[in-house]
Amino acid sequence: MKKLGLYFASIILFLGCANGQTGAGRNAIASVPKPAAGEAVATFGGGCFWSMSEAMSELKGVSKVVSGYAGGNTKNPTYEKVSTRTTNHAEVSQIYYNPNIISYASLAEAFFFAHDPTTLNRQGPDEGTDYRSIAFYRNPQEKATLEGIIKKVNATKHYTNPVVTQVVPFKVFYAAENYHQGYYRTNGDNPYISSVSEPKVMKFRKAMKAQLKPEFQK
Template identity: 85%
Template sequence: MKIAIIYFASVMLFFGCANGQTGNRNAMAPVPKPAAGEAVATFGGGCFWSMSEAMIELKGVSKVVSGYAGGKTKNPTYEEVSDRTTGHAEVTQIYYNPKEISFATLAEAFFFAHDPTTLNRQGPDVGTDYRSIAFYRTPEEKETLISVIKKVNDTKHYTNPIVTQVVPFSAFYAAENYHQGYYRTNGDNPYISSVSEPKVMKFRKAMKAKLKPEFLK
């Protein structure tokens, strides 16, 4: 059994998020400006493939962009971020209508879309680029994040306490085009089917009341 577990772990590391498309040098995706009345939020919780899918399924969210934030390097590439030389984490930038969904609800969804109790790790993905990180743009958003963290910790939804970084937003850089919507266009990728999909399915159960109708099937 131990040999089988080690073999499975090795396979998952090979097909992990950082190994999904190395060498692909597609152009960087554009960073859209929010539409009139829209707000923007940025969260990082491991591989952005599943996080982006989870967030786009929420009512009130119009679009998401996979990208990088939290570091110092300007316009980083996927390879640079994966080499952990930039300080950035893989993140998802979310464009939403605050009249339909609140920042607090987005924050709660974020904590259910990944495991915020594991330091610099999400499943087979290990490193600071996979750290759990939440950005705030206003003092009110900072207070909201701290409040939601306390709420989730108090419910004992997770056995261990949340270790998510709560930091002020500085800059967001969109990832390469091929990362955008990757979850839906690469279902045959072993990483998607074995790691990302179970996370999305778990997210749907936790946030059922907040999902768009098409994801309630």
């Protein structure tokens, strides 16, 4: 049974987040939308952006989430380039939200429930700097909010180990390829989604139930 378990684990690892995705059009880069009037934008990275983007999109006040890359030093990166870990970019989710409905602080708290912020450069079967936990701030208030939440998470011992999330100033966001956008909802038959992403989203729903959109509170 142990060998069988390792066999299936290796298959999931091989499939990984976005491994082997091809197809004309699907590999075209998605557009980066401008925030609507009154909207604010937040950017977080916590492992594969398939589950992170889905989780954050289910929150009240969030209008859209775009999967992409940030935190590195390569212009216009592609998934293939980011996967080489030479760009220093991480897989991230850019969130467009109404601050009158959900605050940046609430989004940040949700971010820490949507992944394990205590594992350095790793989330589940995904390992590497492109899967690191990283939170971007756009002003001093957001930086203070992130640092305060990290202290709170550490003090409550919600996780056994301390938070290792990078807190860095936002510089630029690059949208990922079209096929990454909304991937969780359209590829439920993907073994990675059912075995890795779905359990994370279900755990998130349980933790953040009061702040979810009605259709996800069931």
